[in-house]
Amino acid sequence: MSQQAPVIISSESPFASDVFAKRHPALIERLTGAWPFGPGQRKALSELAEEGVHGVIRPLPDSAVDAQLWHEWGSAYYGRRWVEVPFLWAESFFYRRLLEAASFFEPGPWQGVDLFAPFKQAELAGEVVSAEIAALDDVADLADDERGQALLLSSLWGNRADLALQITSGRYVQASGLVADDSERLWKLLLSAPGGTVALVADNAGSEMLADLVLIDHLLACGLAGKVVLHVKPAPYYVSDATPVDVADCLRALLHGKGEAQAISERLHAAAAVGRLQVRADAFWCSPFDFTVMPQSLRDELGSAVTIFKGDLNYRRLVGDRWWDPATPFAEVTNYFPGRTAALRTLKSDVVVGLQTQQVGDLDQAGTSWRTSGTHALIQVHP
Numbered sequence: 001m002s003q004q005a006p007v008i009i010s011s012e013s014p015f016a017s018d019v020f021a022k023r024h025p026a027l028i029e030r031l032t033g034a035w036p037f038g039p040g041q042r043k044a045l046s047e048l049a050e051e052g053v054h055g056v057i058r059p060l061p062d063s064a065v066d067a068q069l070w071h072e073w074g075s076a077y078y079g080r081r082w083v084e085v086p087f088l089w090a091e092s093f094f095y096r097r098l099l100e101a102a103s104f105f106e107p108g109p110w111q112g113v114d115l116f117a118p119f120k121q122a123e124l125a126g127e128v129v130s131a132e133i134a135a136l137d138d139v140a141d142l143a144d145d146e147r148g149q150a151l152l153l154s155s156l157w158g159n160r161a162d163l164a165l166q167i168t169s170g171r172y173v174q175a176s177g178l179v180a181d182d183s184e185r186l187w188k189l190l191l192s193a194p195g196g197t198v199a200l201v202a203d204n205a206g207s208e209m210l211a212d213l214v215l216i217d218h219l220l221a222c223g224l225a226g227k228v229v230l231h232v233k234p235a236p237y238y239v240s241d242a243t244p245v246d247v248a249d250c251l252r253a254l255l256h257g258k259g260e261a262q263a264i265s266e267r268l269h270a271a272a273a274v275g276r277l278q279v280r281a282d283a284f285w286c287s288p289f290d291f292t293v294m295p296q297s298l299r300d301e302l303g304s305a306v307t308i309f310k311g312d313l314n315y316r317r318l319v320g321d322r323w324w325d326p327a328t329p330f331a332e333v334t335n336y337f338p339g340r341t342a343a344l345r346t347l348k349s350d351v352v353v354g355l356q357t358q359q360v361g362d363l364d365q366a367g368t369s370w371r372t373s374g375t376h377a378l379i380q381v382h383p
């Protein structure tokens with residue numbers, strides 16, 4: 001890479017500043033309304049809300065399971081205002097502190113309880129998901145390549161169904177357009193190594209995970225993948241990020257859907273039983289770093305696969321959460337990554353690469369918040 005762009009500090013971005021000033025307090029208010037938390041948890045949650053807006057970053061208590069790790073990871077940041085440190089680190093630490101406040105790792109009744117479950121479950125039980133499940137019968141009648149493209153786009157736009165975004169921007173944002181579309185290259189890549197391993201690094205539960213599972217079934221059924229490894233988060237994160245339990249919930253929703261949905265779920269269960277579908281939840285996915293510092297074991301694993309990164313956060317971690325010139329080639333910033341890579345992402349933060357300068361000018365002129373509102377999306381592939 002010729003030159004690294006500066007890392008994004010939240011105070012330099014109106015969007016990132018708002019995440020701390022508005023989105024996090026609103027999320028904490030919703031969580032307090034959704035759970036019968038006791039006085040200790042309520043106090044910890046309201047202190048976290050207050051700290052994020054007016055205070056300075058406090059470390060985890062020494063008694064926390066991973067206190068030592070976070071003490072090291074944040075040593076340069078504790079005592080500073082949340083918006084004055086790198087956005088990527090601070091957002092990740094906020095979600096870790098949220099789990100601490102809700103006693104997620106503490107032995108006791110709240111241990112392991114997914115505090116975002118009420119929101120995830122409401123989405124899975126909603127009309128949008130029912131309609132998506134019913135529509136699978138129609139998609140099944142399409143020719144293989146047409147079906148593949150439809151399922152790829154549905155997995156891509158499923159990323160719009162982001163519960164964190166909905167907290168401050170209303171229900172669903174209207175889809176607009178693809179600012180980069182390497183889908184043809186992605187199909188060529190998959191066709192060039194049929195029967196290999198595809199790693200899908202997932203993002204959100206619910207609607208998006210449902211679409212991801214349907215895409216995975218297609219890749220396995222067509223022989224484009226011999227094995228799929230589905231990477232999810234080991235703990236609740238960024239509100240709607242998928243955990244292994246969310247994968248199981250989506251498979252169950254498909255199973256109850258009858259018709260093609262039921263058949264897909266049965267095929268995926270059978271694939272899991274013989275190891276053709278594997279679910280992994282590596283601790284690195286909940287760490288506050290970009291992928292340049294990915295552990296060697298994960299690098300080796302993804303290096304021999306075609307890796308599909310879903311969503312905005314994975315994109316920020318893949319290209320680096322930096323003020324890139326949007327015309328910087330995707331290949332240039334992902335060159336460090338060991339394998340064949342695709343990013344499927346709706347744009348929900350300032351970071352973007354791989355666009356044309358003229359195109360960026362046109363988008364800026366249109367006056368919309370195209371980089372952050374989830375109205376635009378991209379498919380980028382390397383090599």
Ligand SMILES: O=P(O)(O)OC[C@H]1O[C@](O)(CO)[C@@H](O)[C@@H]1O
Binds near residue numbers: 164
């Ligand atoms: O679910 P996704 O697509 O990863 O989106 C998460 C995005 O939401 C935010 O947390 C806030 O919009 C971004 O900072 C983050 O990149």
